Amino acid sequence: MTQRAPDPSAVQTLLEPNAVAIIGASGDPSRIGGRPVDYLKKSGFAGPIYPINPTRDTVQDLPAYASILDTPERPDLAIIALPAAAVLTALTECGQRGVGAAVIFSAGFAELGPEGAELQRQLLAIAREYGVRLLGPNCLGAMNIPRGLIATFSSSVQSGLPQAGHIGFVTQSGAFGSHCFALARERGLGLSRLVTTGNECDLDAADCLAYLAGDPDTRVIAMHLEGCRDGARMKMALDLVQASGKPVIVLKGGESDIGAAAAMSHTANLAGADAAYDALFRRYPVYRAHSIREFIDVAHAAAQSAIPRGKRLGLITVSGGVGILMADTAVKLGLDVAPMPQAAQDELHAMWSTATTRNPVDTTAQPVADPHMPADFQRVMLRDGNYDVLINFLSMLPLAPALADKLRPPLQTLRADYPDAVLMIAALCTPEARQGFEDDGYLVYEDPTAAVETASALTVLGERMAASKPWSRDTDPALATLESGRRYGEYECLQLLEAAGVPSVPARRAENAAAAAEAATELGFPVVLKIASADILHKSDAGCVELNLVDEASVRAAFDRIIANARHHHPEAALDGVLVAKMLGGGVEMAIGVQNDPTFGPMVMAGLGGVFIEILEDVTFELAPFDDAQAKAMLERLRGYSLLTGARGRSVADVDALVATLVRLSEFAAANADVLDSIDINPLMVMTAGQGLAAADAVILTRGNP
Amino acid sequence: MTQRAPDPSAVQTLLEPNAVAIIGASGDPSRIGGRPVDYLKKSGFAGPIYPINPTRDTVQDLPAYASILDTPERPDLAIIALPAAAVLTALTECGQRGVGAAVIFSAGFAELGPEGAELQRQLLAIAREYGVRLLGPNCLGAMNIPRGLIATFSSSVQSGLPQAGHIGFVTQSGAFGSHCFALARERGLGLSRLVTTGNECDLDAADCLAYLAGDPDTRVIAMHLEGCRDGARMKMALDLVQASGKPVIVLKGGESDIGAAAAMSHTANLAGADAAYDALFRRYPVYRAHSIREFIDVAHAAAQSAIPRGKRLGLITVSGGVGILMADTAVKLGLDVAPMPQAAQDELHAMWSTATTRNPVDTTAQPVADPHMPADFQRVMLRDGNYDVLINFLSMLPLAPALADKLRPPLQTLRADYPDAVLMIAALCTPEARQGFEDDGYLVYEDPTAAVETASALTVLGERMAASKPWSRDTDPALATLESGRRYGEYECLQLLEAAGVPSVPARRAENAAAAAEAATELGFPVVLKIASADILHKSDAGCVELNLVDEASVRAAFDRIIANARHHHPEAALDGVLVAKMLGGGVEMAIGVQNDPTFGPMVMAGLGGVFIEILEDVTFELAPFDDAQAKAMLERLRGYSLLTGARGRSVADVDALVATLVRLSEFAAANADVLDSIDINPLMVMTAGQGLAAADAVILTRGNP
Missing domain, CATH: 3.40.50.261 (Succinyl-CoA synthetase domains)
Structure with missing residues (x-):
């Protein structure tokens, strides 16, 4: 997952240009191609404004040019306000003229389906060929308020501009951008920049974040996200923000099932699991708001005030x-x-x-x-x-x-x-x-x-600003042991995890009843017997697990029943004998695991076993890899956390071992991010303080593993 | 707990008077005694205004009178704006003049401590003697906005009146009343009435509710409560509101420990448990808001709009x-x-x-x-x-x-x-x-x-308006079996509850080891043995409980150990032998009980046993008595409710029996409200559907029982 880093300089070219050309400029200031000309004239933009219109000598009293190739000076920025079909030619000319960045208002691209996506692909190919960076298509443009660069066709601007200030604003949605622009103006909030990224065929929210991190006009970043395609780039951008000491206020919908379904239909973006966004934001100086009012209130407060330390x-x-x-x-x-x-x-x-x-x-x-x-x-x-x-x-x-x-x-x-x-x-x-x-x-x-x-x-912002650290952590390449598409049996899973630092219950594989009985005696009774086969996932359902076996005779009998049941229920399965494992008791049962999020990569899960996970869905998440403090915080967020710390006369569980295990699991998951699908360790028996813990069962699935 | 019913007619006298006298009227409209004269003059109050001031002929251009005894007409309402020391004499004259109601602005009464409380007691005695009803003391007064009756000294009125409308507003706090009055004016909300009840030595929030229920100008009632001394009167008032079909929006602080502590120090009122208020509001067309903004928004919406049915x-x-x-x-x-x-x-x-x-x-x-x-x-x-x-x-x-x-x-x-x-x-x-x-x-x-x-x-309002029923329910007088100050042993508690309709585990009392063994055989093994003594509450701690006894020999041995332990740990206790109870297994463990709230009476509690109650404090409350639907809703509010309904392959518990048991317990508690302190039934074993349930242990405490 090596990714192109976010590029603040491209956004700088876009937002701090020497001159602006408007391709498709109209003499009518109420039309889409006329508005940016009108806005740029009125807002005090200092550089030249070049309307491009082959049919007119002047546009809104400015000299017009038939083509961008004719402008007296090379403009850093071109605004393209043409129908989709005409955009490719216009962009080619921008490239020939050496334009640095283009804002493409035009709709009719990827948001319309496969045909539009093909057009968008061609657009990007031209941009790459000439080195032009793109905002959009299907976007409402961008503004640099202190410089009077109003490169938008939003009708909001007709009622006036917000005052210049210190909130840098990024949104993927033009409609949302217009609304917040109007709200900022009505509420007297000061904005430094406003960027709407639309289809994000090239520049995206991460690039904008990276730019705002370094922008001296911006003290606070407000970002509305619909989704994020490239989690690694977003992390890199947030690393830059974190280093800059600026807080970020995020508004992102899709927490509920209905909201998430609406988000899927609304945006072409593949949004990762909502919990992954929460996990990401928690790692950075980011506050997630849940309403527009809160979003605006918190951004305003953070821009006007010190951030509290406690x-x-x-x-x-x-x-x-x-x-x-x-x-x-x-x-x-x-x-x-x-x-x-x-x-x-x-x-x-x-x-x-x-x-x-x-x-x-x-x-x-x-x-x-x-x-x-x-x-x-x-x-x-x-x-x-x-x-x-x-x-x-x-x-x-x-x-x-x-x-x-x-x-x-x-x-x-x-x-x-x-x-x-x-x-x-x-x-x-x-x-x-x-x-x-x-x-x-x-x-x-x-x-x-x-x-x-x-x-x-x-x-919350204050806490996260104090605690957050750059994302990048070394992971030990020796941990990258998983093979794509391979199936692992339980015994192998436990051994792989053991090697990665997740202890498992003492266990032996036995090929026959006598060996099983011998292994049980060595391990000490009581023991558990389970079928050993990478082909049988639901072992209990097939009668292939027997618990609490207390002597050699019952182990031998159980061995025979398990093999018989396996052959009966899964005649096709390859059997590797039976796993004999020591049966642990007296600890706290946990379930831990990993899901590999399509956007943000491996996300470690922790939950208390039994009713906590089954009835209350009391689980917490953290993106891998993470350190001891983050693992501890993850446990403390569990509603049932006090069960581990001796509540109501219970014994205190080995939280230190659990923290260390979660960290090791997160490192193993990060090292195997390219091939991992999921890990499920359940139960994990956490013993009393100082006594450690042990995974009693584990399933590892890799990508391409049916 | 027979209570004087709330009196809407007294509030009507107060808010719809023929004429108003202001005792302590000042010629300076900025002074406390001058403001109501000024406000009444400007607000279009139709009746005569009589300033009472022995040192002046006119007050603010109105003829003044030396005493209320001199006014040309008997005023229904007197406003008393005098120092506390002068209030008693003034009120006596009001009584002699036949005034119906007096608003007492003056501070210096119960809010100051014992001396003030004595003065307030004398005040009330005079009022009762003459039949004058009192608002206050230590209150900011009242308003009938459509009639221009502005009987307050709130400086808020100096900036203007809110428009006349349909929200009737009651608060115990003058400061809060002033604030909401100003907020209503700034936001363009229409008010019908506004009453601040202050120390509530006579008229209280319940009287005001009862009046607003019948007031044709009022469509929606907004009430800010700090506390409520008399829960029975509040229920009667809410019954009237419920019958009127009007919704109530309540704001009441004190949900958190710190908020509740602040409420205790802020108000002389004895506030019942916050959970009891929630339980009360749930039974009526009442919505509880949690911020001023929400309080105002919901009241405004309910006044302007239909209430949704779904x-x-x-x-x-x-x-x-x-x-x-x-x-x-x-x-x-x-x-x-x-x-x-x-x-x-x-x-x-x-x-x-x-x-x-x-x-x-x-x-x-x-x-x-x-x-x-x-x-x-x-x-x-x-x-x-x-x-x-x-x-x-x-x-x-x-x-x-x-x-x-x-x-x-x-x-x-x-x-x-x-x-x-x-x-x-x-x-x-x-x-x-x-x-x-x-x-x-x-x-x-x-x-x-x-x-x-x-x-x-x-x-929420719509649901509660559809579901709410008048409070009054008959309770069977035969259920009133508890005696004040008496201690009940476990066996008696179980028998009392059994008689009230709460089944308990089959059990016998045995005086010696042989009788215990015989009882165990009759009941069937396994059994539990516990000391039978009303004097020993913490039986397990004293080694006086033995579980899971599987044969006669172990029962006999356990009997001897329990008696020995009881004599050792509680030499003073009277022993009634040992209780032999059948040990039930396989059901869902619940804990149910009753707390007798000082304001609202018995409140039934239900929770799932084990970690749900110990770690998550997952319990719900309902005021007694209640019916099946309310008992069912009480269970459904438990976070772990699905444990009773077969979640994750569990068996379905006998929810019908549990509902019936909760209703019976609520009726028993209501019938014994005068003497009951608390009931604790834990565990209650709820078996699978159709198999019923049984209390396995119970403690009943009565008032005066140390």
């Missing part, structure tokens, strides 16, 4: 009831609503005797009479409570302009004294009061719960 | 990606995103060949060119898809006024043709477009996920 949340309100509501949501989201130290509480109490001081802190409505109080109280909370985020609920106080004006100055001083704290205000505000608080460095929300939710999202 | 949700968008996001949220919330019938899909396809037609339906951006398309498509969806709710995502299309004007007329016709459907639009709108759609009977949201969330809340 999860301690201080709440201060003018209404006790709202403090309770905020605390409820904060606890549900895993924030730490830690109480104030007693001395600090005493200090607040001395300042206002009817205040509630623990956290949530309640000033009552006293800030109406004493507008210094919110800042004074928060100063004590920051100094002694060590909170990473403070939310100050001020109800409708800032609707009164005189009061808002009195609240601001002490809050400005507080802001300056605690530059690293995330400070939020939840209140009904006049537009002026809201703008004032925002100018002072406060994040402002109407709804107090929305403030808590955004605080939680920022702390 | 959970079928149709989604139609101009952006496939947003359809996927909406479907994800809908599935997570349990809505039915059912596909369109194929014939209807074909019809949509014929109308626009690039549409996606399954559900979510995607028109692409074609409504820009064909503004009839959203209505035409939705007509097919309503006619053939049988959806209860439709959400139409229009992105930023309605920001273009000309397009919005073209979209509206066909949507108006559709609205008229399908009056029962809930129709929502999610889009960025100009204020005019938004108002237009709302006037046409559409619910309008900026965020598409918020539309889905509100749709889900409305379907």
Whole structure:
């Protein structure tokens, strides 16, 4: 899976061109070919704009050219706004002229089916021949807002541009891009770049990410994904983002079965399993939002504010009831609503005797009479409570302009004294009061719960920014032992895994009843007998497993029954005798395994056995390879995790061994990614702490293995 | 627990008075005693306003009176805006004048501690003596918006009144009331009444609910609760609401431990367990919101729209990606995103060949060119898809006024043709477009996920409106067998429960080893032996339980050991011999029980045994008494419910017997509500379908039982 790395320089050519040609330029600014000319003229783009139109001398008062070959200067960027059939010729001319990148608005390519896909293939061949990089086809274009490069036909722009700012925005969907563009404008959000990638025949979201990682105008990246064809490229792009220290907010649909089915029909992209996306995002400074509102709120907050280093949340309100509501949501989201130290509480109490001081802190409505109080109280909370985020609920106080004006100055001083704290205000505000608080460095929300939710999202980003590491990890080439298309029997599977660092139960293969009895005595009773055959997958169903055999006589009898059953139920199967395995008891049963995701590669699964996996589907995933900390976190995400740590008088299981085993399994899976289909280790018997663990059964399937 | 019923007529006197006196009226409209005079003058209150102030002839240009005894007409309502110390005298004069109700703004009562509580007690005694009903003290007052009765000192009113409408609003918190009042005004929500109940020394939230149930101006009730002292009155009020057919939206904090602790310190109310509130609301047409935003959104939607009868949700968008996001949220919330019938899909396809037609339906951006398309498509969806709710995502299309004007007329016709459907639009709108759609009977949201969330809340209301029944159920007086303060041994507990309809395992009490062996033989082996003593609660810890005894000899030996252990560990305990019980196997272990909530009475608990209850705390609650349907729903809410219904090849458990047992237990608990503390039946062995169940151990604690 060696992949072409994402190419930020190609996106730079696209978004920072010397000059722009519009092929198919129209004199009518309401037509698709007319809009970019109109937008570029109005938005202050500094370089030359070359309308290309063979039938006119001027287009919207600019000199027009019959062909891009005629332009006075070689433009870095061409916008192609022609019917699909005319695009190939236009692109060839772009290539001849030495254009660096082309935005292709035109629909009629891969999104229409096989014929369109063939046209798209030809398009890409021309682009490759001349070294032109492509955005689209079937896309809404791109914008560099600070430079006034508005290379789109989105009608959204007709109502105005968003202000220039620090959010770099990438989406595969033109409709979604238009919507968020309009939303950003209506909400006063500042954008640095906006790119819609459409069919992604060449440049894709990963290229855009890589570019935005290095773009000095961009502080925060907001990405809407429908799907991702090349997981390795996406990882490389996220490595660059991680190194840049910028957070990413992602919106990706398809979590539900119905959503995933709709996504399949909506996009030509092959989307990997939704759980693989979650696993990917968890490894990087990425927050996954679940609604447009959250997507925009979190991106805005991350662009305007410091990212918190911890999860301690201080709440201060003018209404006790709202403090309770905020605390409820904060606890549900895993924030730490830690109480104030007693001395600090005493200090607040001395300042206002009817205040509630623990956290949530309640000033009552006293800030109406004493507008210094919110800042004074928060100063004590920051100094002694060590909170990473403070939310100050001020109800409708800032609707009164005189009061808002009195609240601001002490809050400005507080802001300056605690530059690293995330400070939020939840209140009904006049537009002026809201703008004032925002100018002072406060994040402002109407709804107090929305403030808590955004605080939680920022702390997730903070945790991931602190923990994330570049993806690339060496895997030991000696682990790449699987052969494509080969079938492995249980004994072989256990031996392969044992060699890779996954211990298995002591076992021997026996060719006859006497050898089985001898092996059992050596291993120690009780034992399990199972048919040894790569051709029989469902051994229990065929009567080919016998458990809890306590002496030599029962082992001998079981051997004969198992062989007879195997011959009866699977007369075609090649038999390798019987596997005699020591029967372990007393541990915690787990099930672990690997699925090889078509987009993101091997994904390791862990779950507790029995009802946890069968009834509750309590399993967690992590992309391979991973390290001890990630394996531990994977276990901690299990709902039944406390079963491993001695809950309710149980013994403590060997979590260290389990962590080490998951890491080894992830490395084995990564080393064999090209040929592996799946691994299923079930049960894995985890003994008490210090006693290790052992796989009691394993199935490995390779690609091309029916 | 016989309770005074809630009194709607007292609240009517308060909110629909002939005239209003303001005791402590000030000439300064910015002071607490001046504000209600100012507000009443400006808000168009039709009756006389009598300022009471012994030092002035006029107050704010109205004739003032030295005492309420001097007013020309007897006012139904007096507002008392005096320091706490002066309130008793003022109230006495109100009583002498024959005032029906008084609103007491003054703080300084029970919220301050024991001294204030004594003052509040005296206040109530005066009120009772004269038959004056009280709102407050320590409250922000009340409003009847259509009548211009603004009996509050909230500074929120200075910025304007909300429009008159159909949401009746009750809160115990003045600060919260002010906030929602301001929010309603800013958001354009229509209110009918707003009452803040403060310390609730007389009239409480239940009285207000009962009044709003009968108030013709009110279609929807919005209630913010901090706590409820008298659960029986609340049930009676909700019975009235249920009979009126009006939905209730509740916001109540304290779900989390920290929130509950803050609630305890914030309010003098004794709040019952949060789970009891959930159980209460589930029985009525009540939707519990978890944020102010949700509270307001759902109340507004319920006031403006029909309540859906089912959970079928149709989604139609101009952006496939947003359809996927909406479907994800809908599935997570349990809505039915059912596909369109194929014939209807074909019809949509014929109308626009690039549409996606399954559900979510995607028109692409074609409504820009064909503004009839959203209505035409939705007509097919309503006619053939049988959806209860439709959400139409229009992105930023309605920001273009000309397009919005073209979209509206066909949507108006559709609205008229399908009056029962809930129709929502999610889009960025100009204020005019938004108002237009709302006037046409559409619910309008900026965020598409918020539309889905509100749709889900409305379907919950719809379900509960269809299912809810008045609370009052007869309980058999013969079931009231528990005696207060008495200790019951295990054998007695099992016999009491058996008599109440909860089967228990076959068991005998034996006084000596020989009798135990004989009992075991009669019952059939294997058996369990346990000490019989009301004085020994933790029998296993004292070595007083032996399981799985398979013959007479082991029963005899176990008898001797158990008696010896009991004498050793509990020398003070009175022993009633040993209980010999048949040991059941092969069923599903459950734990069921009862907690007697201080506010809402007995609450039945059900959980699956083992890891479900120990590790996952997977238990559900229902207030007693309840019927089969409620018991069934209680089981279905268990995360591990499928363990009872044959998941993964398990046998199907006797759910019918379990349902019947839970209903019997709820009736027994309700009949003994006055003396019961708790019941704990664990394990309850539920056998396969048709085989019944049996309690294998039970503890019943009564009040006053240490």
